Amino acid sequence: MSLVERIAQQRLDKLTELRSRGIDPYPPRCKRSHTNAEAVALLLKQEQESIEPVEVSVAGRVIANRDIGKLAFINLADGSGKIQLFINKSLLSPDSSALLKDLDIGDFIGASGKVIRTRTGEPSIGAGEITLLSKSLQPLPEKWHGLQDTEKRYRQRYVDLIANPEVKEIFRKRSRVVTGIRSYLDSHDFLEVETPVLQPSAGGALARPFITHHNALDCDFYLRIALELHLKRLIVGGFDGVYEIGRVFRNEGIDTKHNPEFTMMECYKAYADYNDIMRLVENMISTVVKDVAGDYKIPFGDDILDFTPPWKRIDLRQAVIDMAGIDYDKFPDTASLAAEMRGKGIQFDPSRDRGRLIDDLLSTFVEPTLKNPTFMVNYPIDMSPLAKNRPGDAHTVERFEAYAGCMEIANAFSELNDPEEQERRFAGQLSNRSQGACSARDEETETIDEDFITALEYGMPPTGGLGVGIDRLVMLITNQQSIREVILFPALKEKE
C-alpha cells in the first residue's frame, strides 16, 4: 500500500468511526453567524466599546492544529481570512472531544464560542463546541513552502489556491479588472452583447482556428478567433455602442504570452474614429490600473510602468526609421523591402509579404523598447485589412496599437465601412495566400465572410473599434511574467 493510500485509509477509518458514532461527516448545513473576518472585526468592536463578548459561530478549513496538552490551537481559514480557535479540552462536549482527536489538517469544521484574545494577543474563538462539516481524505502540501511544482499548480489549481494565498490575490484582481472595464463601458453608453463562439467561418483576425463538428447539422464549425465581424454587424443594425468580453480560440503555439483560449474585450462606437478610441483606451485602462493596483505607477519585472495619462504617441513609420534604420515607405513592395532588410543583415522568413516584414521590424526593433504605455499610430495598409485609409494616403490606415511592458495590449482603428474596398482587401488576402505567400499557414481563414460584406452594403456609420487582451492586461497589473499565472486553468496536455 502506498503512503498516500495509507493516509487515505487512515482517514477513511476515521470516517467509519465517526459514522459509527452517528456523526455525518458531510452534513447538509452548518451553523455560521460570522465570517472569520467579521469575527475579528467584532472583537475590535467589543474592545473599543467595552461590550460583553457574545457567542458566535464560524466555519472553515483547518490549516494548522497545535495540540498542547490540555489546550489546542487551530487555525481556521474561510474565504474572508483566518481566525484561531482556542480550545480548552476540559470544556469541550464529549462529541467535540472525540472529533478533535480525529481531526486532520484539511478538514472543514464549524466552531462556536466567544470572540476573545489569547495572552499573546491573537484574535481567537474560545471554542466550546466544534462540528465536522466535511472530511478531507487527501494530505495537503506543507505549510512552509506551499506548492512549488508548476505542473501540479496548474493541473490541480485548487491545491495551489489552498496552499498559496498570493495566487488567490491574482485572481481577485483579475475579477476586478474585468468588472472595472465592464462598468467603464456600461457608463459610457456601450451595450454588452454576446455573439457566436461557433462560426461557419472564423474571421476578424488572421490565425489558425480550431475546427469542430456539429452532428445534427452535419457540418464543421470554427471556434471564433476574434469578436470583430459580428460586433460590427450590430453597429450596422443600429446599436451605436457595443462590446463583448469573451473567450477567443487560436490554434497556435503556447508560450508565456499565448494560451490557446484567451479573453478579449472588443468594443465598437458609431460616429467615432480612432482618435476617440485612443482617448477611451487611455482613460479606461489607466482608470482600471489605478483602481485595481492602487496607483498609476506599477511594478512590472524590473521596471516601473507609469500609466498616468496622456500616454506617449509614436508614429509607426518614424519609430521603424529610428530603431531599425529603414523607411518602409521607400520600399513599396515586398521584394524591395526584403532586399533592403537583407542588405542590413536582418534575418527573416523569405515567404513573408510586406505587411509581415514590417511587423517583423516592429516586433524586433521597436516593441522591446515600449515599456511605458505607448500608442503606436498609423499602420501600413498591408497589415490592416479591416481599417480605413488615412485621407489622401493610400498606404496608411487610421490604426493604433497600445503597448506596455513590451507587450501589445490593445489594437484599434477607424473601421473600414466601404463594402467594395473591404471585399477587395479580403480578396487580396486570399490571392496572397494562394500564391504561396503564407503556404505554411493555409489552414488560416480561407473563406471570405460574405455576409459581413453584405452587412456593410446595408451601410455602417463611421465607427471606431477596439480590441484589448484581458489576460495580458492582468499580467501587467499583477506583475506576472507568464500568461498561465493569470489563467486559472491554463491549457496543458493530458497526462498518461
Add this chain to the structure above:
RNA sequence: GGGCCGCUAGCUCAAUUGGCAGAGCAACUGACUCUUAAUCAGUAGGUUUCGGGUUCGAGUCCCGGGCGGCUCACCA
C-alpha cells in the same frame, strides 16, 4: 516543431568518482494549560517519471518515450 533544463516519500529538497536512497514538514503513537513554522521522544513511509541498455553494482552513465519549465520559431 528546434534547443536547453527539470522530474527522488503526500509536500519542499539532499544524496561525493557509479558503491547501504536521506532530512524537514505532513501522517501515526506518546508527553505538555497560551501556541501561532509550537516544542520534545518514538514509529512508519520509496517501482528515484516510464521502458530499454552498459556494469559485479545505476537516482547517478548511454538510448528511447511521457509530462512540465525556459527559450527560439510561429503568432494582424
